[in-house]
Amino acid sequence: MGAEKAQVKLDGQRLVDHVIASLPDDADVVVVSPFPLGLRGVSQVAEDPPFGGPVAGIAAGLGALETDLVGVIAVDAPRSGALLPCLVRTLTDKETDVAAVEAEDSYLQPLCAVWHRTALLRALERGGTSGVAAKRLFDAPTQVARVPGDGREQDYDTPEELGALGEVELGPTHASNQSSKHSP
DSSP, X not given: OOSOGGGOEETTEEHHHHHHHHSOTTOOOEEEOSXXXXXXXXXXXXXXXXXXXXXXXXXXXXXXXXXXXXXXXXXXXXXXXXXXXXXXXXXXXXXXXXXXXXXXXXXXXXXXXXXXXHHHHHHHHHHOSTTOOGGGGGTSSOOEEEEEOOSTTOOOOSHHXXXXXXXXXXXXXXXXXXXXXXXX
């Protein structure tokens, strides 16, 4: 998007705040970002190395959690947190390593998933973390329960795409503190 995604605003609210608001109230939340976000009541960590990619971020977030079930949600999919209860139910009902949303185009969403902690640790150990695409977590022998998506898993890669949900305001970029607005 050309900006720090967590700070992009949709209808006046940052994407990170949209995602947190969509999560179940009892969820232990860890946000992974190298930028200070000023989140109250939410743990924040940075991936190592900084900007090391989504798997490095997942590893950093996992290191800050002690739960047996671990949800993985992307900030550029602002409505996806609402799918966590269904993913948790699926994971606990089936003997599997991970429950992940399968989009309408049959793409298995690695950034809209709930893992058993031990299975996620194994997947991270097998594939490494820095510069690794999140979908690679499914490459190793991993039992995946596919949960049909309903559209809330949609990630938005451009301001124009995100504009389908409302007014978009880009936050600070990696190189500057300037912002710009995009409307649907």
